[in-house]
Amino acid sequence: MTALDARPRAGATLRFPERFRWGTATAAYQIEGAADEDGRTPSIWDTFSRTPGRVRNGDTGDIAADHYHRVGEDIALMRRLGVTDYRFSIAWPRVQPTGRGPAVQKGLDFYRRLTDELRAAGIRPVATLYHWDLPQELEDAGGWPHRETAYRFAEYAGLAAEGLGDRVATWTTLNEPWCSAFLGYGSGVHAPGRTSAVDSLRAAHHLNLAHGLAVRAVRAAVPARAEVSLTLNLHAVRSRTDAPRDRDAARRIDAVGNRIFLDPVFHGRLPEDLVDDTAPVTDWSFVEDGDLRAAAEPIDALGINYYSPTAVAAGASPSSPSRSLSPSPWAGAERHVRFVPVPGPRTAMDWPVDSGGLHELLLRLRDDLPHVPLVITENGAAYEDYADPSGEVKDPERVAYLHAHLAAVHRAIEDGADVRGYFLWSLLDNFEWAYGYSKRFGIVHVDFPTQRRTFKSSAHWYADVIARGGLPTRP
Ligand code: IFM
Numbered sequence: 001m002t003a004l005d006a007r008p009r010a011g012a013t014l015r016f017p018e019r020f021r022w023g024t025a026t027a028a029y030q031i032e033g034a035a036d037e038d039g040r041t042p043s044i045w046d047t048f049s050r051t052p053g054r055v056r057n058g059d060t061g062d063i064a065a066d067h068y069h070r071v072g073e074d075i076a077l078m079r080r081l082g083v084t085d086y087r088f089s090i091a092w093p094r095v096q097p098t099g100r101g102p103a104v105q106k107g108l109d110f111y112r113r114l115t116d117e118l119r120a121a122g123i124r125p126v127a128t129l130y131h132w133d134l135p136q137e138l139e140d141a142g143g144w145p146h147r148e149t150a151y152r153f154a155e156y157a158g159l160a161a162e163g164l165g166d167r168v169a170t171w172t173t174l175n176e177p178w179c180s181a182f183l184g185y186g187s188g189v190h191a192p193g194r195t196s197a198v199d200s201l202r203a204a205h206h207l208n209l210a211h212g213l214a215v216r217a218v219r220a221a222v223p224a225r226a227e228v229s230l231t232l233n234l235h236a237v238r239s240r241t242d243a244p245r246d247r248d249a250a251r252r253i254d255a256v257g258n259r260i261f262l263d264p265v266f267h268g269r270l271p272e273d274l275v276d277d278t279a280p281v282t283d284w285s286f287v288e289d290g291d292l293r294a295a296a297e298p299i300d301a302l303g304i305n306y307y308s309p310t311a312v313a314a315g316a317s318p319s320s321p322s323r324s325l326s327p328s329p330w331a332g333a334e335r336h337v338r339f340v341p342v343p344g345p346r347t348a349m350d351w352p353v354d355s356g357g358l359h360e361l362l363l364r365l366r367d368d369l370p371h372v373p374l375v376i377t378e379n380g381a382a383y384e385d386y387a388d389p390s391g392e393v394k395d396p397e398r399v400a401y402l403h404a405h406l407a408a409v410h411r412a413i414e415d416g417a418d419v420r421g422y423f424l425w426s427l428l429d430n431f432e433w434a435y436g437y438s439k440r441f442g443i444v445h446v447d448f449p450t451q452r453r454t455f456k457s458s459a460h461w462y463a464d465v466i467a468r469g470g471l472p473t474r475p
Helices: 043-051 071-081 105-120 136-140 148-164 177-183 198-220 244-267 272-276 291-295 356-368 394-415 433-438 459-467
Strands: 021-025 084-087 124-130 170-175 227-230 237-241 301-305 310-314 337-340 374-378 419-425 444-447 452-455
Touching: 021 374, 043 136, 071 105, 071 452, 071 459, 084 170, 084 419, 105 124, 105 148, 124 148, 124 198, 148 198, 170 177, 170 198, 177 198, 177 244, 177 394, 198 227, 198 244, 198 291, 227 244, 227 374, 227 394, 237 244, 244 291, 244 310, 244 337, 291 310, 301 356, 356 374, 356 394, 394 419, 452 459
Parallel strands: 021 084, 021 419, 084 124, 124 170, 170 227, 227 301, 237 310, 301 374, 374 419
Antiparallel strands: 310 337, 444 452
């Protein structure tokens, strides 16, 4: 019997398992605003976004979607959607502003109120401890390439878990450590904007260590029923041809994009081919005895963020496809790999729309990590949304995107992947990192000057999917 043999729900064509979790996701810096309220101090993203030329239009997260002051309104939106779960992140610089010392009560209070109101609304709180907002003081002390940051993170994780442990259902240590390490310290297109291949690898290792230490710290503070997880933006890598050189290019990207996290976290080892590929950059002597064992602290689920696949061939490319003027984030692979276009339609990010990549990724994880429950912690798309003269926001392309990707998840479950939930990115239009407010990922439109929220047609569509417990045949 597969998970899909569960009792049918009226009206649904592609039924999901009865206990499937339906959620939306956000992140602190992207929506909260209130950047200097109640003791919060700057994170690397405050510094980066206030540095001219780093973020499009000079946008910052100072106000963002003003969620800090509109929690009640935003939870009411989620009630209307009917979501079972809400994935948000806790701002480290709100809870432990300088990355050291005791927790700030007012910072914790904000998340206590958020989680209380979620629970009162019947929505499970799913908290991410790190969605890229490293306290600036820790960056000044060396940031993620510096080993001590991993211990700082574990301490903060323990404080957050002690303060909120009784009310959070699922804890996620890190969101997309690949971006923190390789966009933050390799290509420099994300905060803190450093460009050093060796630092990006050091950062990746310390993020793995931080994750494992944080899992321990959280488990020590929360009830046994709470789940602990990690979210990775795994790359669905395709080789352009079956030629050995092209396949080797795909292997390299898989090593430095995926297995650099999967192997330490699930097997307590570094991929040997990664160590060979990166030999011109580092000898990995920053890995100390016991680090990989610490990184492999058991977790309850793996979160996957998926947007589009990556296609490669043998060759050399100075950077990834969409970032052609920045240094490469692909330490050790850049002289051997050329990124090739994936055909088909594209989103406003210029990312290809290809739901097959999500199916491929889920089956790969089914085979590689057969005992690890999977959750799609982010999936969604940016389009050029606007309110029409009648005030409606129609986004049929996003509906089509979401439909195709949920159908791919359904297919993967039919094929035996243990996928437990789906979190749509994102609840609200928000601060899209280096793109500022120029890209809209929300299913709820935010008119930033007035902070007015409007359901897009995709929000109505998603509410219907959740109510049915499955997908209609057509978007
Ligand atoms: O907005 C981001 C999010 O913070 C992390 N994952 C990808 C999203 C879209 O770029």
